[in-house]
Amino acid sequence: MLQSFKPIFSCNLVLSRSFSGYVSRMRYLMRLKEDDEACREALKSGKVLLYHKLSPLLRKTSSGSGYKLASLKTSDLEQILEKVGKDKHIVNESFLLECTDKDEPQFSLEVGDLDRSALEQECGGMFVDLRKAFFMIPGPESPLAAKGQALLRWHQTNSFCSATGQPTVRNQSGSYRVCHSSGITYYPKMAPVVIVLVSDGSRCLLARQAMFPKGMYSALSGFCDMGESVEEALLREVAEEVGLEVEDLQYSGSQHWPFPQSSFMLACHATVNPDKTQVNIDKAELEDARWFTYEEITEALQNMPRDPRREPPVFWVPPSYAIANQLIQEWANHQQLSRK
Numbered sequence: 608m609l610q611s612f613k614p615i616f617s618c619n620l621v622l623s624r625s626f627s628g629y630v631s632r633m634r635y636l637m638r639l640k641e642d643d644e645a646c647r648e649a650l651k652s653g654k655v656l657l658y659h660k661l662s663p664l665l666r667k668t669s670s671g672s673g674y675k676l677a678s679l680k681t682s683d684l685e686q687i688l689e690k691v692g693k694d695k696h697i698v699n700e701s702f703l704l705e706c707t708d709k710d711e712p713q714f715s716l717e718v719g720d721l722d723r724s725a726l727e728q729e730c731g732g733m734f735v736d737l738r739k740a741f742f743m744i745p746g747p748e749s750p751l752a753a754k755g756q757a758l759l760r761w762h763q764t765n766s767f768c769s770a771t772g773q774p775t776v777r778n779q780s781g782s783y784r785v786c787h788s789s790g791i792t793y794y795p796k797m798a799p800v801v802i803v804l805v806s807d808g809s810r811c812l813l814a815r816q817a818m819f820p821k822g823m824y825s826a827l828s829g830f831c832d833m834g835e836s837v838e839e840a841l842l843r844e845v846a847e848e849v850g851l852e853v854e855d856l857q858y859s860g861s862q863h864w865p866f867p868q869s870s871f872m873l874a875c876h877a878t879v880n881p882d883k884t885q886v887n888i889d890k891a892e893l894e895d896a897r898w899f900t901y902e903e904i905t906e907a908l909q910n911m912p913r914d915p916r917r918e919p920p921v922f923w924v925p926p927s928y929a930i931a932n933q934l935i936q937e938w939a940n941h942q943q944l945s946r947k
C-alpha cells in the first residue's frame with residue numbers, strides 16, 4: 608500500500624547537516640549519555656537553554672528585527688542564578704540535548720520556580736509559549752526548542768515508577784530514569800502519529816479542530832492504535848475523521864512534535880477518487896474539513912502570520928517548522944509543476 612519511500616539521503620534532515628565531524632559528535636554525545644562524570648564536565652563548558660514553565664527563553668537578534676533561542680554559557684547562567692537569589696548548583700539539573708557543529712554540548716533547564724520577570728531582566732530576553740515561539744525563531748532552531756521542552760516535560764511526568772510508585776532517578780544526561788526498587792529503566796517516549804495530506808488531483812483536504820487558533824487549517828492526523836502499521840492508521844484516521852477512503856499513499860517525511868506529550872509524526876500524501884470527495888465530518892474530532900484549491904493554498908502559504916500578537920489571516924496553515932506545512936508546500940509544488 609505504501610507506494611514509495613523517498614531514498615533516505617534525500618531527506619532534508621540529513622542534507623542540512625554537514626557530514627564533517629558528524630560521527631565524532633555522535634560518539635561524543637553517546638559517551639555523555641553513558642558517563643555521568645563526563646556529562647557533568649561537558650555541562651561546565653556547554654550552553655543551556657532556559658525554560659520557564661516549559662516556555663523557552665528568546666532573545667532579540669543583534670539586528671533587533673527578530674528573535675532567536677537564547678543559549679546561555681553555563682558560567683554566565685550560574686552568575687544570573689546567584690543574582691536572582693538561587694543556588695547556582697541547580698544548573699546540574701540540566702538535561703543533555705545535542706552537540707552543535709562547533710562541538711558545543713547544549714542542555715535544557717526548567718526554572719519555573721524562579722521569578723519570571725527577574726530572570727527575563729537578568730537574561731535580557733523573554734519566555735515565550737513554544738507554539739508562539741515557532742512563529743518567531745529561525746526554522747533551524749525549532750527542533751532544538753521542541754526537544755528541550757519535550758525532555759523537560761517527560762522528566763516532570765515520569766518521576767515515579769508505574770510498577771512500584773517509588774521515585775525514579777535520572778542519569779546525569781537525562782537519557783533515562785531508573786526505579787531502584789523495581790530495577791525498571793524508563794526511556795523518553797514518543798507516541799506515533801500519522802499525518803496525511805489528501806488530494807483529489809486538483810484540490811487538497813485540510814481540517815481544523817475547535818481548539819486550533821482561529822483560521823488555521825491543517826492536514827488530517829491521528830494517533831496510531833496499538834498494533835497498527837502506518838498505512839492502517841492512516842486509512843483508519845481518514846475514514847474516521849472525514850468518511851473518505853484513500854487510494855494510494857506516498858511517504859513524505861517524519862518529525863518529532865513536542866505536543867501534547869511528544870508525538871512522532873509520520874507524514875504521507877494520499878489521493879482519493881475525484882468522483883468520491885464528499886466529506887462526512889466526525890464532529891466530535893473536527894470542527895470543519897474542506898477542500899482547498901491551489902490558489903487558496905498558495906495564498907495561505909504566502910500569508911503566514913508572523914506576529915502572534917496581530918490578527919491572523921482568515922485562512923492560514925501551520926508554521927514552516929510543522930510537518931503539515933511541509934506536506935502542503937510539497938503538494939503546492941507538485942501542482943505548480945503539473946500545471947506547466
Ligand SMILES: NC(=O)C1=CN([C@@H]2O[C@H](COP(=O)(O)OP(=O)(O)OC[C@H]3O[C@@H](n4cnc5c(N)ncnc54)[C@H](OP(=O)(O)O)[C@@H]3O)[C@@H](O)[C@H]2O)C=CC1
Nearest residue numbers: 798800825828829830864866867870872925929930931932
Ligand atoms: N507537526 C504537525 O505538523 C502537526 C502535528 N499534529 C499533532 O498530532 C497529534 C495528534 O493529532 P490529532 O488529530 O489530535 O489526533 P487524533 O485524531 O487521534 O485525535 C486525538 C484523540 O486522541 C486521543 N489521544 C490523545 N493522546 C493520545 C495518545 N498518546 N494515544 C492515543 N490517543 C490519544 C485524544 O483523547 P482525549 O479526549 O483524551 O484528548 C483525542 O480524542 C496532536 O497532538 C497534534 O499536536 C497535528 C497536526 C499537525
Ligand SMILES: [Mg+2]
Nearest residue numbers: 827828829892
Ligand atoms: Mg485527528
